[in-house]
Amino acid sequence: MNNNNNTTHTRMVKRKRKRKLRKRALFILIPVLIAFLGILSYGTYLYTKADSVLSNSYEDDGRDKSDLREEKVDPSSDNVSVLILGVDENDHRENSGNSRTDTIMLATLNIKDKSVKLVSIPRDTYVYIPEVGYETKINHAHAYGGPHATIETVESLLDIPVDYYVRVNFHAFVDVVDSLNGITVEVPYEFRESNSMDKRDAIHLLAGEQVLDGEEALALARTRKLDNDIQRGKRQQDIIKAIVNKAVSVNSILKYDNIIDAIGENLATNMSFGEMKSFISYGTSGSGIDIESLTLEGYDYQPAGTYYWQLDEVALTETKTLLKDHLEVKGDLINSTVDNDNVNQNAAEAQNESAHPY
Numbered sequence: 026m027n028n029n030n031n032t033t034h035t036r037m038v039k040r041k042r043k044r045k046l047r048k049r050a051l052f053i054l055i056p057v058l059i060a061f062l063g064i065l066s067y068g069t070y071l072y073t074k075a076d077s078v079l080s081n082s083y084e085d086d087g088r089d090k091s092d093l094r095e096e097k098v099d100p101s102s103d104n105v106s107v108l109i110l111g112v113d114e115n116d117h118r119e120n121s122g123n124s125r126t127d128t129i130m131l132a133t134l135n136i137k138d139k140s141v142k143l144v145s146i147p148r149d150t151y152v153y154i155p156e157v158g159y160e161t162k163i164n165h166a167h168a169y170g171g172p173h174a175t176i177e178t179v180e181s182l183l184d185i186p187v188d189y190y191v192r193v194n195f196h197a198f199v200d201v202v203d204s205l206n207g208i209t210v211e212v213p214y215e216f217r218e219s220n221s222m223d224k225r226d227a228i229h230l231l232a233g234e235q236v237l238d239g240e241e242a243l244a245l246a247r248t249r250k251l252d253n254d255i256q257r258g259k260r261q262q263d264i265i266k267a268i269v270n271k272a273v274s275v276n277s278i279l280k281y282d283n284i285i286d287a288i289g290e291n292l293a294t295n296m297s298f299g300e301m302k303s304f305i306s307y308g309t310s311g312s313g314i315d316i317e318s319l320t321l322e323g324y325d326y327q328p329a330g331t332y333y334w335q336l337d338e339v340a341l342t343e344t345k346t347l348l349k350d351h352l353e354v355k356g357d358l359i360n361s362t363v364d365n366d367n368v369n370q371n372a373a374e375a376q377n378e379s380a381h382p383y
Contacts, residue, residue, distance in 0.1 A: 091176075
């Protein structure tokens, strides 16, 4: 009898232990499940909000595709290029719609390698602008004809198709960095710079690696008091990398709501929301985003007292080849050549800086 009682007691203890284990497992699973559902709900919310906000940023540039493409591209399956334009537009400047570009970068994206080549084009680069028919600083193209004129100019310069463009003003830049609680970058030297509202020497930074807020990051991106446009372009590339790397990190997931708000009113693009979603794979490939920075080599050129950045033709040809290989496009895509006589005839007009719109 005692043996039977002991057996029964043992079974009852085991059942109680199993029930306790089930309860403990349940208590562990419940918060995990709630967290999962919360993330799923948050993701659905973000998707809906992004669709609404970013769709409002779309503007039709009148092109179904680049003139240098035979067929329209699909970023989910094709290599594409994106022109990034940073414009210094402020309400107090009253220059909305006719501003010059303060930042010009072209990104080529290879879908197979999930790699990006980011080339910075100095704003004083001396180039032919098809919109007006003569050579002048590339940052004037946007003032003459907006993104369309800038796209034509970059395609003429680099002989590769520009499929998409993204135009942001300084307010978006500041707000995005602030929404990420700052970014960590290397400040090369001590300097003072104006802020986004043009308040003189409002930003003071010391040399060294540090976390910068939006206004400080903008000051670092804009200044060229102690170096030149080439170094400035490299700093801008480093800042963009810092923003991208932090934005795709796990710790930034809950900040996406603020990022979307920051971008919303300050972004214009010819990409649909569906096309934007295709670029997510570049940030979720498992090894981070592989971004290679490039610059356009050249030298100072100052005819008639006006400063330009004159490109080195040999280095430019090498850059063209590199970008074409990355996009996997071949041959000379620009069929028409510039009428040099017409360029020379209008060169004098380009020298008159007061005639250029601001």
